[in-house]
Amino acid sequence: METIKLTIDNRAVEVPRGTTINKAARLLGIEIPVLCYMELKDMNIENKPAGCRICVVEVEGRRNLAPSCATNCEEGMIVRTHTTRVLNARRTVMEFILSDHPKDCLICAKSGNCELQSMAHKLGIREIPGQEIAAMSTYRLDTSPSIIRDLDKCIMCRRCEMMCNEIQTVGALSAVNRGFMAAVAPAFEQNLEHSTCTYCGQCVAVCPTGALTEVDHTPDVLRALADPSKTVIVQTAPAVRAALGEEFGMEPGTLVTGKMVSALRALGFDYVFDTDFAADLTIMEEGTELLDRLNRHLSGDKSARLPILTSCCPGWVNFFEYYFPDLKEVPSTAKSPQQMFGAIAKTYFADKIKVNRKDLVVVSIMPCLAKKYECQREEFSTDNNRDVDFSISTRELAAFIKQANIDLNNLEEDDFDAPLGESTGAGVIFGATGGVIEAAVRTAYELQTGKKLDRLDFTELRGLEGVREATIDFDGLPVRIGIAHGLGNARKLLDDVRSGKSQFHAIEVMACPGGCIGGGGQPLHHGNSEIIKARAAAIYAEDKKKPLRKSHENPFIIKLYEEFLDRPNSEKAHHLLHTHYFERKKKIVVKQ
Amino acid sequence: MSSIKIELRQEDIEKIREICSSFNKDPQELINILHKCQEHFGYLPAEVQEVVSNELDVPVAKIYGVVTFYSFFTMTPKGRHPISICMGTACYVRGAEKVLDEFKKELNLQVGQTTTDGKFSLSSLRCVGACGLAPVVLVGDKTYGRVAPDDVRNILREYE
Structure with a gap:
């Protein structure tokens, strides 16, 4: 590879051609501050509009300052990152940004986790010249079921626009207007609710300020916990345990399953259950559906459509309802684990503990913002009573625990309650890309062949490659599997399904890069993809140490079918655990 | 943002499709396509942008971004009698701004707006090449x- 030699702050460095000054400086341990720039390394995610100009440096022989994030190194370049001119420019840029930014840090949802706030602190900004005469651009607040847009706090870094368009190909957000009124907004500046937004939350996950935040349901949860007439139960998604510790200063990838259970019990939940249980249940339903369609297809039944698509991810469901309504019969009809849990909790479990469903409050802890929307979908209610009442994110749970003076670090480890807290390793890996289909393979293989699997780690299904494919040998029957994470990658596979080119029998899709571990409700990664990788490793480590690792071996799942559901895909199972999809496009109308 | 909601007739939709096709539905030609559409309709209402979005497979948010970025594009329909005041150098130094102010006052309009009865719209432009008449x-x-x-x-009064 061709390399280039240059000096940065009087130190020599050699880098491959095409390296930016900013990256070259990092190799020397020089952290040139960046604000709009963001990169998730190894995940093909980079935001480089060179818009904020915080990262400028002086290049000898160049008239103006260069944005280090977008200027490539050249042979013999002499770069200085902290001359008086650079420091003054950086400060002025920051002052300009802050002059049009609210100063309500004390009560901002992002306070303490805000990159703009950190930058102001780092640069030691103590006053904003001209503040008393400067007007502020103001926008109306937009609250959707999942996401709040407060554009007064937008600094036009355009990370959200990049995620929404380039990575997710959702196209809900775009830079609109110019100058002072510039903003990132849906078409015609409608509310997010009337746009193509899937609520995947990736815009929130990358927003450096408080411009994009989630709708906080913690107050509702608190109210339910304080109401003596309510029995409040909680379910925790697999990805939460692999990330919650980060909010308490633990290393990324620290599993806090037991401590999380203790914390939830201390918060006053009557039963602490696990969405992993419902993930095992999902595998029973979805796996059975897969085998049914596959076997019918192999025997020549033309009505059995393949591939089957997973349907656990509500962002993904929203996406295909909008962009691929013609394929809405293709995904599995199985509800997501969150909703399966709610449906079972408010029937089977409510009967068991003799509580009316109206007095049973189901709370979910999710790495996801789309889950907030999903639990509000009409079809997931009975008599105006939701199956899952409230969904709060990993971040909201962390804040809740802190407000209750609970130190997660010093808690004893505890176990989930029975019966809806028991799960297998297959349920755990639902949190990472490839995990749902791996869990499905473990069960479908054994159900199809009647033989025991001799290996349970299907490493060919794991990893961070955006689109992956593998063929699993079902004892002579090759089952072709596709995996996509990130909606843009999913779109590629869906286009093939639409055109009839797809050769897959089953496809797993997760809307968020990395899967749920990289969800929009997780602790913020601030552009560090190592955090997402560490979470994935934690998920697979938890799977490995589980005594049971196949969903159909979960004794409480077996019991649930014996006592209540009869068998997978039974009439009762269909009624409670399956759903159908809608065309969303016609619901989106021009509202002015 | 326009407050007028219109329904496109089938022939309007066909016209937009025709314009898009004449540029091979190439998203790179978006600005040219929008120019042609504005030429035809006089402005670019949301409904027109939505049809263009479908034809080019470009998110409508992106199209709206382009429409709101370039000041030539407008989402407000022109009046039946569009009024343009030249603000080019010659006209400007001979008092065009005072004339513009008078139109604003008389019509109770800002530049870029249209009267509620759709009769007049007000815009300013640069040099019509008749500087002798400034x-x-x-x-x-x-x-x-x-x-x-x-x-x-x-x-x-001539237009009453």
């Missing part, structure tokens, strides 16, 4: 030269 006002195809603020009321 300041110049155009109403539709008709040109008025050496306009003084006092003439404004009489000009408007």
Whole structure:
């Protein structure tokens, strides 16, 4: 590879051609501050509009300052990152940004986790010249079921626009207007609710300020916990345990399953259950559906459509309802684990503990913002009573625990309650890309062949490659599997399904890069993809140490079918655990 | 943002499709396509943008971004008698701004707006090449030269 030699702050460095000054400086341990720039390394995610100009440096022989994030190194370049001119420019840029930014840090949802706030602190900004005469651009607040847009706090870094368009190909957000009124907004500046937004939350996950935040349901949860007439139960998604510790200063990838259970019990939940249980249940339903369609297809039944698509991810469901309504019969009809849990909790479990469903409050802890929307979908209610009442994110749970003076670090480890807290390793890996289909393979293989699997780690299904494919040998029957994470990658596979080119029998899709571990409700990664990788490793480590690792071996799942559901895909199972999809496009109308 | 909601007729939709096809539905030609659409409709209402979005497979948010970025594009329909005041150098130094102010006052309009009855719209433009007549006002195809603020009321009266 061709390399280039240059000096940065009087130190020599050699880098491959095409390296930016900013990256070259990092190799020397020089952290040139960046604000709009963001990169998730190894995940093909980079935001480089060179818009904020915080990262400028002086290049000898160049008239103006260069944005280090977008200027490539050249042979013999002499770069200085902290001359008086650079420091003054950086400060002025920051002052300009802050002059049009609210100063309500004390009560901002992002306070303490805000990159703009950190930058102001780092640069030691103590006053904003001209503040008393400067007007502020103001926008109306937009609250959707999942996401709040407060554009007064937008600094036009355009990370959200990049995620929404380039990575997710959702196209809900775009830079609109110019100058002072510039903003990132849906078409015609409608509310997010009337746009193509899937609520995947990736815009929130990358927003450096408080411009994009989630709708906080913690107050509702608190109210339910304080109401003596309510029995409040909680379910925790697999990805939460692999990330919650980060909010308490633990290393990324620290599993806090037991401590999380203790914390939830201390918060006053009557039963602490696990969405992993419902993930095992999902595998029973979805796996059975897969085998049914596959076997019918192999025997020549033309009505059995393949591939089957997973349907656990509500962002993904929203996406295909909008962009691929013609394929809405293709995904599995199985509800997501969150909703399966709610449906079972408010029937089977409510009967068991003799509580009316109206007095049973189901709370979910999710790495996801789309889950907030999903639990509000009409079809997931009975008599105006939701199956899952409230969904709060990993971040909201962390804040809740802190407000209750609970130190997660010093808690004893505890176990989930029975019966809806028991799960297998297959349920755990639902949190990472490839995990749902791996869990499905473990069960479908054994159900199809009647033989025991001799290996349970299907490493060919794991990893961070955006689109992956593998063929699993079902004892002579090759089952072709596709995996996509990130909606843009999913779109590629869906286009093939639409055109009839797809050769897959089953496809797993997760809307968020990395899967749920990289969800929009997780602790913020601030552009560090190592955090997402560490979470994935934690998920697979938890799977490995589980005594049971196949969903159909979960004794409480077996019991649930014996006592209540009869068998997978039974009439009762269909009624409670399956759903159908809608065309969303016609619901989106021009509202002015 | 426009407050007027329109319904496109089938022939309008066909026209937009025709324009998009004449540029091979190439998203790179978006600006040219929008120019042609505005030429045809006089403005670019949301409904037109949505059809273009479908034709080019470009998110409508992106199209709206382009429409709101370039000041030539407008989402407000022009009036039946579009009024343009030249603000080019020659007209400007001979008092075009005072003339513009008078139109604003008389019509109770800002530049870029249209009266609620759809009769007049107000815009400013740069040099129509009739500097000898400065300041110049155009109403539709008709040109008025050496306009003084006092003439404004009489000009408007011609269109009653």
